[in-house]
Amino acid sequence: MSTVSEGELEHWFEQGMQSYTNESRFFSCLIRAMVYAYVPVSDDSKNVRLIQFRHPDGYDAIPFFTSAQRAARSSFNGLRTIRLPCTTLFEQTRGATLMVNPNDGGAVLFPEEVATLLQSGTLETFEKVSLGEGPVDVRPATSAPDNLIRALDGNVPLPPFIREIYLLEKRAVDGRSSRASLLIYAGVEARQMERGARHLVSVVQALDPRPEDIVDVAVFDIAQAKPGFLDEIGGIPVFASGD
Template identity: 40%
Template sequence: MDSKKPSAVNHTLAEVELEASLERCRTDPGEEPAFFRRLLESTVYAHAPASDDSGRLRLVQFRHPDGFDAIPFFTSMAKAQFAASSAVRILEVVGRDLLSGTRGATLMLNPNDGGAVLYPEEVATLLDTGFLARVEKSPSTELQVRPAQNAPAWLGTAIEQCLQGVDFVSAAYILETGPLDEKDQPSGLLICLVADMALGERAARLVMTAIQPLCAGLNCIIDLTIYDDSQPLPEHLVQPELVPVFKRSEANPGTSMYPEDKLLMQLPELTEEEKDRRTREGLADVDAGRTIPHEELLRWVRGLSKPS
């Protein structure tokens, strides 16, 4: 990385080509793969504190209006200088190196121009596979919805797997859709996420990043919508026959609720005194070597749910 700040603000040919590629994306989303391939191999610019005695390289972050922290980076020195202050110095770095070195962080390209946000999951996929999902926002339309009967099995699995360890999505459902006024139109699929709305876009991009590479042979439209997890669920998501493809466990947020989790939650609730007594008895059993294998415990718990 070169931290020297050049005095000239003229665009280099490489910067002109990179920004021209970015502009093409604004009018033609089909140009996005080519732009991000170019971005990985191009020189980009980031801000670091001008004075930093931490002993390691740190980058400046800013608070995005949606409430998350992001690392700004820029397609040209001129854009980086325009957004800079006396408190920062400008670093030149290859795009791939910047994304690799900040893996796990959220980045925003050209924030002063309303540029693209890259969430951690997207960065990881872009680095590992070169793929970045296309997510197009469209005005909401009124649709007939019903529990999905013909959704491919892999779709639910892919959604569940990508939400493992995610603490800002509490549930995911798959519905079938059809327009109200065009009965002859083929049905589509609608993924419904129940999530923290402050991270709603990230949740949507996370799921689309996981499923888009698998959709090449799928002959239907997949839409996605998000519901606020702090509000009651809409009526079509509380139908008894509708089972979520993912549900975050209350006992262990950020993971799906496996059958064993559901069974354990059915055990009778104990008073604090009873919990304390059983804890002390359990510790005494461990000290004495009186333990039960985990699988044997699960068989006992499963047996509790069987009719007598």
């Protein structure tokens, strides 16, 4: 597997920041590149210990950088920068959350996504959009693909922070003739909302065959009162943890 130059990696990082359609190309370059991370200046440990920071959403993550310049711009006293293959970084930090170029709006990579990158050599991306403007008619799904139902009802291992999953369909109220789209609506622990949504996106992306229609994913805080519309439409979860 050929090594990607720092200049090419930087180019595709910038392209990925401009459009999510370029993100897969960036990730395929990232896994073949050298990257930069922080370690303590003084460390008595025999093993390399990387620095973690607290993400604003409340979890710890390891920052790393696509260029020496980005790493130097973010560094401060007590740290030094090391350069290493991205694959080595990912393999030696399995189970951790990482942030690429955190001061420049780069992606958070959750453990499941790191594992996918190591296995497949890239990472499929998705577009973050609102669930639609104007009133929407939501009801339990009646024609979801069988493999999607099986994936959500426990046949695919789900992380413990995903506690409930509803499979719904939605359509604009003013477009009765429009085709309904599927909506995966999940109750997730508050600190893991984004990770839960992205995990479910990855579940959909891994289906074979893929659903022909668009599948949206939305989450709610499982610790709060269940959204009232679920009872109004007779929503029954296709998955509920035993907790």
